[in-house]
Amino acid sequence: MNEPICLLEAVNLALARALDDDPEVILFGEDIGHNGGVFRATDGLAKRFGAHRVVDTPLAENMIAGTAVGMASQGIRAVVEIQFMGFIFPALEQLIAHAARLRHRTRGRLSCPMVLRAPYGGGIHAPEHHSESTEALLAHIPGLRVVIPSSPARAYGLLLGAIRCDDPVIFLEPKRIYRASRTLVEDSGAALPIDRCFTLREGADLSLISYGAMIPECLAAADNLAERGIDSEVIDVASLNPIDYDTLLASVSKTGRAVIVHEAPGKGGVGADISAVLNEQLWGQMRAPVMRVTGLDTVMPYYRNEQHYLPGVSDILDAVDKSLEAGRNEILQATGSG
């Protein structure tokens, strides 16, 4: 490809590559065939690879997940689509009780090399249930991998990594930035590791930790901070389970300050976990409390008010200011607490 492509097209490119490389890769889901998926992630694939490899299913997410588990148990790499993350709940029993456990349950006799793709997140003025970010539910489940890309190149590389992985991977696509920007992505067939953070920007003063559609917001915040002479490191967590704590701890032990950003509700969100670990591991090294900038702890409102729910650049900057502020009083406070 010599044209710059967007994240959505990068997903398509990776799927095509996987289908091309391995005859035992199959795609199925609702409307993914002829129609190419409601977002067009599978556009053209049924035509190119045949309706036996890019397959429309009846409408049942539990069925999609359970069938994928069955196929994967026989070694077929089932790459399935759930149309929106808000419709993933019927699939949870299969994901939690089976996909995550098949290898464990059979002491490695069988495994579950499936990928379940779903667009997630808000900000596109969609109807109810089309804007959820419930990744924390999945990231809590031992045995599942949860991966979220935040750029065309990472979408391509991580999706290939997910498909080739012998574990079940939940691949969540930040639909708000499906078409946000275009970059050149070489169709090299090279996968990216699906268990590593990506340091998108290095900095010494502060670590901005995020994933998915909030990455562009963090990068914008970092630009803004740079203008004020504040040098922030931006880390794309990318893999929410397992989390690459080596990278996160190294960054925050360097900067002493962390702001975690995601659009899911704060309570019980992935940010809570990261905060807890940073605090446990970097006791005495933090220059400010780990801050979280997250979605609110309420139901995602219908779209007319959704902008009041989602965090944005200014919310990130506010948190950064608080972090910098806290840092200034730190020794004083710590001494006063004894």
Added chain:
Amino acid sequence: MNEPICLLEAVNLALARALDDDPEVILFGEDIGHNGGVFRATDGLAKRFGAHRVVDTPLAENMIAGTAVGMASQGIRAVVEIQFMGFIFPALEQLIAHAARLRHRTRGRLSCPMVLRAPYGGGIHAPEHHSESTEALLAHIPGLRVVIPSSPARAYGLLLGAIRCDDPVIFLEPKRIYRASRTLVEDSGAALPIDRCFTLREGADLSLISYGAMIPECLAAADNLAERGIDSEVIDVASLNPIDYDTLLASVSKTGRAVIVHEAPGKGGVGADISAVLNEQLWGQMRAPVMRVTGLDTVMPYYRNEQHYLPGVSDILDAVDKSLEAGRNEILQATGSG
């Protein structure tokens, strides 16, 4: 009742009381009628209140939850049982997409006064899927309440509170301690507040924060610590959503040390949330990092090895020792980190 009763019997007593007080309370679930539930939580209730009020259902958890939402939308207090928490997953779509949102979606026109009861937790040598602690999945959902009792009296009072509450409540019963101890519980009809922590033991040196079946372990740890002259406060969180942070923050700002204990996996567990909030709110007041003692981040093993998965008193004591140790070096470290 003039006999001391166990937690399981207290559940039964509260259900009977609720059925007696309010003709619009209905119980349904698998095997809860004639058979009285597989744990006997509904023993005798079908006989006493009739098969139209204590109703056996076909085998389908999604159906149980969805039907409860429908009944509750019409003002009937549906109190339903899921036989084991490991079988709650098919119910999640209804709980997340509907129970939690009915009031919100209709701007208060309809509400969802249902209670979904399920025994949870390990340590009873049960088959696979009969030992799960996935409360974090539910505690992450705005609009749901999640309540866990840890004694006969709290089981009675909290369950009455849950049934009378106009919000949907997930009531998780720590089956390992269903019959662990007996106390006198007056059938007074008095509910306990379902959004408050319970301070079970006051102490100045350290806060032990837990819920459910890990409470007895924490109390045992506290006894042990007392022998060593360490004075620990034991708090039963009881309500996992929303969490009564007033009580938790007051305790930890007093003691400066917190150890959080639960049997669910640590990663993304409720303890992560509590740790994150304590660290955010009590920055500079902590004398040691917030510690977590939790289940391991792997699939709950079959029962032959389950004791190697679950935390126990000695794990709690180890964490306490680390907390006390860290406290000793605290000022040094904080100063050194600048």
Added chain:
Amino acid sequence: MREAVFKTEISLTRYLRADGKPLDELPGWSHEPEPLTSYYRWMVLARQFDQKAVALQRTGQLGTYPSSLGAEAIDVVTGHLMSHEDILVPYYRDHVLQMIRGTPMRDVLLYWGGDERGNAGVGMARDLPNAVPIATQTLHAAGVAASLKYRHQPHAVVCLCGDGATSKGDFAEALNLAGVWHLPLVMIVNNNQWAISVPRHMQCAAPTLAQKALAAGIPAEQVDGNDPIALHEVIGHALQRARAGKGPCLIEALSYRLSDHTTADDASRYRAPDQLKEAWQNDPLRRLRQYLVDLGYWDESRERQCLDEAQQQIQQAVEDYLATPPEPVESMFEYLYAELPEQLRTQIEMARVRGGGDL
């Protein structure tokens, strides 16, 4: 030795041909001007409303909108046959049915305009709002029906869904419970032949969807969903049975989705133009209009007047809709629980600030 242990058959009810001519002897009531002219008026309103809503979406004044083009007869007949005390559990194409039940047209627009107040309408005190996750409402309907039964109230619950919805386990579970508990539930499947891009034959291998009822041991009917007389007969009968304690019923109404799935869809990607053209031959409005014209109950001038009235009503609703300011931000928290937990108060302020400013 093989011995037959179960025998059954399922019938399709139809009275009018596509051109509005009777196929057979008609029921007596259908020779009168009412309710059929009322049905027709509402069907016209539904179609005009649809057009307007699509236009609003195209001009950025409404969110994604699912047209009810081709389903008008099902909704209008159902709406008229339901009593005030019957309870509706709709799906997302049932705009006109909700309006007949009292939901202001403005509220329907508010709902699709991303405003929860669209669900608060007083006109439908106990009816359920749209359930977006497919087929989930079928279980609510079973629960609502169970509450009627428990309270000994002789009313029926009507639940609607699409052909795609019948593939989701919820649907089977709801019918199964309705069968075992003998619930007053009338389940109507609007089989419009498509679930977004998935055609009916890729949804289920059974020749009818009505036969899904057999799995639950409950009565099954197939009906021509473009034929208001047939719909009236079949749905009316099912409602009476349900109200009389005679149990549930599944009705498969055969229709065709004459529109894209929603405004976010482009059906030309997956649907042959010929099929659509053919389907228009079965247009329910055309059929009923022709029948009424043949009886002398309808003519050009009535048609024009009816259209004008519909336009006025719609215009008013659109104005009301567009003039409705967004809800205050705190509404996001206000309805979360019966009482707002103390812990969440601080988040109201955060919400106000987010999205670039106060309201």
Added chain:
Amino acid sequence: MREAVFKTEISLTRYLRADGKPLDELPGWSHEPEPLTSYYRWMVLARQFDQKAVALQRTGQLGTYPSSLGAEAIDVVTGHLMSHEDILVPYYRDHVLQMIRGTPMRDVLLYWGGDERGNAGVGMARDLPNAVPIATQTLHAAGVAASLKYRHQPHAVVCLCGDGATSKGDFAEALNLAGVWHLPLVMIVNNNQWAISVPRHMQCAAPTLAQKALAAGIPAEQVDGNDPIALHEVIGHALQRARAGKGPCLIEALSYRLSDHTTADDASRYRAPDQLKEAWQNDPLRRLRQYLVDLGYWDESRERQCLDEAQQQIQQAVEDYLATPPEPVESMFEYLYAELPEQLRTQIEMARVRGGGDL
């Protein structure tokens, strides 16, 4: 006008009366000593194994155990008819079926003794292990069948479940997909009349469970699950069709759970003793033994020898089981992912220490 658009009937197949006498002309093969005497031997083994497993549980040497008492014929016939290349997706009562497929008896004990190695057996390389959450395995079976079809492998998948499982949406979804995708799936419902304490009539209002297939548009059969000859005919036919690419089939095998649900259950709380007594009249072992005795293929001495052999085999398996030390604690992490994430290494040490000591 009402026009029939779907007609069907479902048949029950039965050859032997409860007392072992033929009801009708029997298929030719059933006059030979094989496979019926083999069936009988395995049924005896199943029953003996069951008794022993229950005894082990009662003495604290095994965890909760679900007896297969009354289901022996279904399992044994299915196990014999399946080829090595067919794939089994069992449920938790299919101990003897798994053994026929090659799972060592010791492994069955390990599984119910709380040891995952019970699922690792080489004898069933591609078979699925038990799925504890009811009906979830039906979807796996559809997926396994889809993989056979995708790979053009002419084998069948056999999936089993109970009557209770047919109420869960998964079951309907799996059959539906099998219908649409024309999968080589033979779904066998062991209708033992109870789902723990819930009797069949409270599970579903349909007169047969076989008719659940009609919802999916696939063939349905009812068969006497206590009659090995009928089972052989019906299951054999379904397997041949599936292998030949003729699609899926649902078989309802009528049986009776002669035991408690599991060792954790006490059926006397909810089941009339008379019903159980009556059900014993239909005992599949009694029926087949009588038939074989009448043909001269079986007698007291063979019976005694068969019991002795079963006892020996069981005794050996129990000894092997009891002599198997628990798995090392790190196995808890070893099989979680294809490779153990670095982050989890430290937890292995924690696991070792927990539960009071090293292993």
